[in-house]
Every structure is written in structure tokens, then in C-alpha cells.
Amino acid sequence: MGEHVNSRWPARLHVVTGKGGTGKTTVAAALALGLAASGRHTLLVEVEGRQGIAQLFEVEPLPYKELRIAQVPGGGDVRALAVDPEEALLEYLDMFYHLGAAGRALRKVGAIDFATTIAPGLRDVLLTGKVKEATTRSQDGRRIYDAVVLDAPPTGRIGRFLNVTAETAKLAKMGPIKTQSDGVASLLRSPITSVHVVTLLEEMPVQETLDAIAELQALNISVGRIIVNNARPALLTAGKVTKAELKRGLAEAGLPTDAATVNGLATEAKAYLTRRDLEESLRAELAEAGRPVVELPLLPAGIDRAGLDELAALLMQA
Amino acid sequence: MPLTQDTPRLDVDGLLADPSTRIIVCCGAGGVGKTTTAAALGLRSAEVHGRRTVVLTIDPARRLAQSMGLSELDNTPRQVKGIDVASGGELHAMMLDMKRTFDEVVQQHTTPQRAAEIFANPFYQAMSSTFAGTQEYMAMEKLGQLRATDEWDLIVVDTPPSRSALDFLDAPARLSRFLDGRMLRMLLAPSRAGKSMFSLVTASFGLFSRAVQKILGAQLLTDLSGFVAALDSMFGGFRHRADETYRILQDPQTSFLLVAAPERDAVREAAYFAERLVAERMPLAGLVLNRMHDSAAGSLSAEESEVAADALTAAGDQAITADALRVHAALVRQTEREARVARDFTDAFPAVASVAVTAQPADVHDVDGLRTIGALLAG
Numbered sequence: 001m002g003e004h005v006n007s008r009w010p011a012r013l014h015v016v017t018g019k020g021g022t023g024k025t026t027v028a029a030a031l032a033l034g035l036a037a038s039g040r041h042t043l044l045v046e047v048e049g050r051q052g053i054a055q056l057f058e059v060e061p062l063p064y065k066e067l068r069i070a071q072v073p074g075g076g077d078v079r080a081l082a083v084d085p086e087e088a089l090l091e092y093l094d095m096f097y098h099l100g101a102a103g104r105a106l107r108k109v110g111a112i113d114f115a116t117t118i119a120p121g122l123r124d125v126l127l128t129g130k131v132k133e134a135t136t137r138s139q140d141g142r143r144i145y146d147a148v149v150l151d152a153p154p155t156g157r158i159g160r161f162l163n164v165t166a167e168t169a170k171l172a173k174m175g176p177i178k179t180q181s182d183g184v185a186s187l188l189r190s191p192i193t194s195v196h197v198v199t200l201l202e203e204m205p206v207q208e209t210l211d212a213i214a215e216l217q218a219l220n221i222s223v224g225r226i227i228v229n230n231a232r233p234a235l236l237t238a239g240k241v242t243k244a245e246l247k248r249g250l251a252e253a254g255l256p257t258d259a260a261t262v263n264g265l266a267t268e269a270k271a272y273l274t275r276r277d278l279e280e281s282l283r284a285e286l287a288e289a290g291r292p293v294v295e296l297p298l299l300p301a302g303i304d305r306a307g308l309d310e311l312a313a314l315l316m317q318a
Numbered sequence: 319m320p321l322t323q324d325t326p327r328l329d330v331d332g333l334l335a336d337p338s339t340r341i342i343v344c345c346g347a348g349g350v351g352k353t354t355t356a357a358a359l360g361l362r363s364a365e366v367h368g369r370r371t372v373v374l375t376i377d378p379a380r381r382l383a384q385s386m387g388l389s390e391l392d393n394t395p396r397q398v399k400g401i402d403v404a405s406g407g408e409l410h411a412m413m414l415d416m417k418r419t420f421d422e423v424v425q426q427h428t429t430p431q432r433a434a435e436i437f438a439n440p441f442y443q444a445m446s447s448t449f450a451g452t453q454e455y456m457a458m459e460k461l462g463q464l465r466a467t468d469e470w471d472l473i474v475v476d477t478p479p480s481r482s483a484l485d486f487l488d489a490p491a492r493l494s495r496f497l498d499g500r501m502l503r504m505l506l507a508p509s510r511a512g513k514s515m516f517s518l519v520t521a522s523f524g525l526f527s528r529a530v531q532k533i534l535g536a537q538l539l540t541d542l543s544g545f546v547a548a549l550d551s552m553f554g555g556f557r558h559r560a561d562e563t564y565r566i567l568q569d570p571q572t573s574f575l576l577v578a579a580p581e582r583d584a585v586r587e588a589a590y591f592a593e594r595l596v597a598e599r600m601p602l603a604g605l606v607l608n609r610m611h612d613s614a615a616g617s618l619s620a621e622e623s624e625v626a627a628d629a630l631t632a633a634g635d636q637a638i639t640a641d642a643l644r645v646h647a648a649l650v651r652q653t654e655r656e657a658r659v660a661r662d663f664t665d666a667f668p669a670v671a672s673v674a675v676t677a678q679p680a681d682v683h684d685v686d687g688l689r690t691i692g693a694l695l696a697g
Binding site: 019020021022154156202203204205232233235236237238241245246248249250252253254255256260261263264265266267268269271272274275278300302 | 347348349350377579581583584613614615616617618622623626627629630633635636637638639640641642643644645646648649651655679680681683
């Protein structure tokens, strides 16, 4: 196996996390598109019931089924799956205990909901278990997916989510659930898995990124890249801007040189430089984590399929 | 500044000054500046309006918490030092300790011996620290406690960083439904659950409980059964309190403020929440849209700035002005994008008052920064 491994992104299961609002769903989707180049097949998975993938690709809410959401030049494609813990539990019970109609009756009375909420660890075992199943699934000796990209819970919950054994070990000390969570735990700690953290150059997301990396490393889960989203181009690198200079420049460009325009531009330039200094110090903090950093630009037109393809190409070059 | 010219402006000072406003709940998606907004409102209420105010925060950024003198999770409000108290107001702040709040609820409703049993149970430990919704429920519980003492002129609540802002309203009901125990008892003793009425249900419950036993092991069921037995006496109390807190939220003394940032997801979330508040007859005061940008040189369009910048660069001259024009063009495009996103909300809720708060060049983590945000909120 492993004939389709991308040398820049060597893992087969890519877990994408990040603070809420940093664009981790967008990055996960772009990564799934990028990894589907050259005729490869990837699966993009979400587990939080947010239907973020459907909104991003502007399709109907995803069922609990692997559906193709994008074709990629070269014959590759991206399928998407929204894992629902209830469905995953029913599927699991059916696989091992052949529940059939009784399973549906259980769902009717809310028992499945109950079982997946009473033990949060169980819920995460089911979700990650489904991801593991898709990652390792093969047919006629060939992997179904060259890569699986998981749009994972945010940084604040990622350690707990991936550290499923610890949670379930407290509740289930033996039995199939224990076996299942052990299997998931070893996959997540193998070179097959890599966790990428998406951040913005803002204080809170950077802090959470560093906290999450430390937490994951302590759990022996391998951290891949730090992905800085919505990065802005470096302008005014010479630093200070004087009004006299702006006035000359505006005159040369044939633009108005009235005081309001000159002062306005000077104010904006000053705010930009303040912001950039802060961004520089945050970049330095991120560099200290010792993980490769990829920067993705803010796309002025917003995120549509063309924008996702652009981000995908940038990720593949990184 | 108002969000758009044709929607009403949120009167923050009017809201804070009104003695009948006793609770302000800040809600919205994660990462939109809820905690900062809650802290800034609390500070303004104390400094400008002379009210005895407490801010209940859930998960503040470390430096923001430090700015209010909070260094750790703590269930007792602490007075914030270094603020202007000339008006006679006071500001207190606390960070919710979810587990400790849950422990206190248990202690209040049962005997010390039962409480010790409950605390030792692995299910209680899992649930009190990780149950989906515990944080939301405990925030409500704490709010109920603060309100019951009647020692605060104003309580400002920062809601938990939920996956969805709606969790804050739904979680207490979910938790109390769970603790109601019917499901637990049916699971553990299917034969007593009303055979005649629910024969299919009870039959599958027997099957389910056998499956659970096979999958999870007998130890887990024993723990679960111990947990249920220990919590049994408290079910009524839990449910009653959750219902009571829910009623406090519907009271006209409470005001909900939606907090959002000008991003599609955050605004969509705010719109869902607005619909929900209207449906639940909860008092919606308005929308705070944080981190809005504003151009200081409004007469230059993005396009003409970009064209001029490229021309200057091509001429190999005036590099600084060219870059300043690019900074301006990017800012104008950003303000346009933000205005479009804001319009998605105001089009859907033209009657909801709103206020836009300009983005600060650096993050807010001291009292001065909070004061600035408070002034921007008040307009």
C-alpha cells in the first residue's frame, strides 16, 4: 500500500483543527481538493453536525453517506461524509449484533441519543472509529481513499476528542468498545495520522494553537503543519509613512491631495503598521512551536470553488 | 455607529442605565468577542452608570481575565481593582468553575454521604466535566444563584463557547431531561417501565440493555446503576431549577444581546438565535457587531487606489504612497464585504437595533482597552 502517498503531505489521515472562526472547514476542504489531484480519491469528513461542508460547497445538507461533492481535473474526486454519532452507533450495533428493526425502535425512544450523550467518550470513539474505518477501508487490495481529511472539533476540544482511550477507559474497561478505542488510539498515534492546526494572526487563535500543539505532543499524537489563514501581503515594509510623502505620491498619481485624504491614508497606514507589528510577533511565537508554517492568503472575493482550488494549489506547493 | 442607516441604533447607555435591566446575556458563536463585550459592558455599567455590577465569564482569554484580576477558575465574584469608582459603582468578575458548580448543586440537594458516593462514581466524573451541555447548564445555574441573592444591580453573562449559540438555551433542558431519569430507569429495569403500554419499546430496551452489557461490560452498568440510584433523590430539584432559570431568562428584566463578527457564519448564527429568542418570547435587546472596519479616507475608491498604486509602482517611484494606497484599497474592500454580511442580518431583522464596534489595531487586554470598547458600544 501507500503507492499514492503525497511526499509533501505524507500522512493518510489529515486531522484539521483550529479555533472557531479561523476557517478550519475551508482549509480542510482545500486540503481534500489538493490531495485529490492526479486522479486520487479523498474523503472529507465532518463530525460535529454543523453541515459546514454542505454550506461551503453550496449543496443540500449531507446525509450519513459518502457522496461525491467535487471532481478534480485529472480524474480525482472528493467525497464528503457527515458522521452522525447516532447513525454510527446503529451501524456499529448492526455490524456486531444484527439489531435490525430493534435498532430503529431504540432510536424512536431516544435510547441512541441517550447512549451517545451519557458517555461523551463513547460518542468520540464512534466518530473516530468511523473515520478509522474509512481511512483503512480497502477493496481488492486497494485503498478506497488515498487520503482522508477530517474537519475536526476546535482546538479547545481536540485533545480530548483524539485521546479517546483515556475517556472510555474510565467507563469501559473491557469489551468491544475498549478494543475499538484501542484500535483508534493506535491509528491516531501512527505515522498514518497528522494533525494540522489552522490559525489567524490574532492573539487568541495563536495562543490556542500553541496550547493545542503542546497538548497533542504530550499525547504522542503527531502534529503536522500550522496553517495561517487569511494572511495579508506585507506592505509598507520600509516602515514609517509621512504625510509630506503621501502628498507628493498622490499628486504624482493624479489623485486628490486634500488634507482629509492625506490624513486618512496616514491614519490607515499607521493602523496597518501597528497591526503588522503584532502579526510579526505572533508569527515569531508560532515559529517557536517548531512545526512547518504555511500561510494562505485572504481571498478578497470570498470562498467559492475557484477560491478553494486556489488554496488547494497553494497547500500542495507548501 | 449604527450598522446601517435605515436600522435602529442600539442604545447601550440607555440599557445599562435603566434600573429595571438586571441581567444582560451576551450570546453568539465562538470567537466573536463575546467575553470582551461582556467585560466592556460591565465596566461601563460600573464606571459610567454607578451600578453594582458582576460579570460572569465562562472561558476568557488569559490576558483578558488577568486584566480583571482573575487568575483562575473561581466561583466567587472578585472585585475588579483599578477602575474609576467616582460614580459609586462597583465591578466584580468571576470565571465559572463548571465542575465545582455541579458539585455544589449536588451537595445542596442531598446528604453528605450520598454526595460522597456521587462524587466517586465514574459516570458523575465524566458527566460533570465533559457532558455536552454541562457548561451551559452550570452557567444558567450560576446565573440563577447570582440573581437569587439580589445583591447585584446588574449581572452581565458571557455564554459558553458552544458549538452553536443555541446550545445555551437548549442544554439545560437536555440535561434536565436526561436527569429526569425515566430513560435511565427504563434502561436499568425494563420490566418496571410499563409493559402494557410500551411492549415493543420495553422489548427492545431489554435487547438494548443486553447489547450495552455485552459491549460495555457489566462494570459499566453497575456504575451507571449506582449513579442513578445516588442521583435519584435530586432529579426533581434539578428539573425545577432548570425550569426556574429558564423563566428568569424570559423575564423583562433580562436583555439578550447578540454578539457577532462580520463573518458569514457568525452572522448566520446570530440570525438563528434572533429567530429563536423571538419564538421563545425572550427579550432581545439588539445586535453588537464587533471588529467592523472603517475607512479613514472614504473619498478614494478601492479601484482607483489600486490603479494608481500600480501606476506608481510601474513608474518605479513613490513606493510608500503606492503601498499606502494598497492598504487603503484592501481596507475599503473589507468594509464593503463586512457591510454585505451585516446586511444579511438587517434585511432579515430590520426592527432589531444594532451597533457596530470598530476593530482595534491590537487585542484588548486591559481596563483601558475595555473602556475604549465600552465607549464605542455606547457610540
